[in-house]
Amino acid sequence: MSWKQVTFLVGLVVATWGVVWWVSHQSKAPHNYRWFVKELPKQKSVNQQLKRTNQHLRRKVMALRYDQRTIAREIRDQLSLSKKGEVILYLPKK
Numbered sequence: 001m002s003w004k005q006v007t008f009l010v011g012l013v014v015a016t017w018g019v020v021w022w023v024s025h026q027s028k029a030p031h032n033y034r035w036f037v038k039e040l041p042k043q044k045s046v047n048q049q050l051k052r053t054n055q056h057l058r059r060k061v062m063a064l065r066y067d068q069r070t071i072a073r074e075i076r077d078q079l080s081l082s083k084k085g086e087v088i089l090y091l092p093k094k
Contacts, residue, residue: 063070082088
């Protein structure tokens with residue numbers, strides 16, 4: 001290899017390293033990754049809570065579709081009605 005070829009290859013390696021260094025320092029990827037790692041457990045917790053809420057709502061929907069007692073109770077609650085023998089108490093809102 002001649003002196004010119006060695007110099008060219010060394011320059012090429014240095015320039016490549018410089019470009020890689022510059023791109024890595026301009027990128028927000030390390031910051032975004034740290035944020036993602038920090039937020040991931042919080043999002044998993046939120047997802048679990050939402051799954052529990054969805055399960056509860058599915059059970060309520062199924063009960064309101066097929067269970068006559070649940071339907072009657074919901075109607076009475078929403079319309080403030082009572083069946084024979086029940087007493088309704090109205091408490092002041094705080």
